[in-house]
Amino acid sequence: MNFLDLSRMADTPRQVNQTAEDDFCTRLHAVGAEWWELPPSFEDRKHLGSEQFRCDTLEACFEPKIQFPYLIAWSEVEQVACYIAITQADSRDQAGLNLYHNAMDMDERCAAIMSPGGHWCRCKAGCPDLKDLAWRTRDRGPDGCHDPPLYIVDPEDPADPEQEL
Known part of the structure; x- marks a missing residue:
């Protein structure tokens, strides 16, 4: 919910600003949202007669x-x-699936994903399974599948606060 910038406590009104709406749709695309045809077509359900419109959920x-x-x-x-x-x-x-769906944040979701044998993915090029997702600012580019350098803060040296290991 935080990732999508939605409230857990109240309805979130639809964005009237097109840029904000596009950003929301990009975040939805980044988590693999399902795409539905709306309104749904009941043509394939005609054989059910009066029951064709009886659906508890979509x-x-x-x-x-x-x-x-x-x-x-x-x-x-x-x-x-x-x-x-x-x-x-x-x-x-x-x-684990219940934990995934009830997670409060993305790190809890990752813990639920990794528990039954999930995978880490550092960049789009390294994970062809995820090629169709919107990577937003997370993709480290064509050469970015390697681990980034690790930096540590050296409190003893105020002139050079970061030191590459």
Whole structure:
């Protein structure tokens, strides 16, 4: 919810600013959102007669037009993506899936993803499974699949506060 900039406590009104709406859609794309045809077409359900319109939820009667096959999160601590195939997560650890869906932040989601055997992904080029996601500012570029240099702060040297290891 924080990643999408949505309130957990109240309805978030739709953005009237097109730039803000586009940014929201990009964040949705970054987490592998499903794309639905709305309004749904009931043509394929005509054989059900009066029951064709009886759906408790959209998911009960229709499939998304585009469904991303992975659970994904963007770790704030690691500054990378973590992901697992939904089928793999579903078959291994239902409790982990519950943790994923109830996580308060992306790092908790990564912990739930890594528990049943998820993967870390440092850049788009290194993870062809995630090539269709919007990487926003997380992609380290064509040569960015290596680990970035590690910096430490040297409190003894105020002239050179960062020292590369």
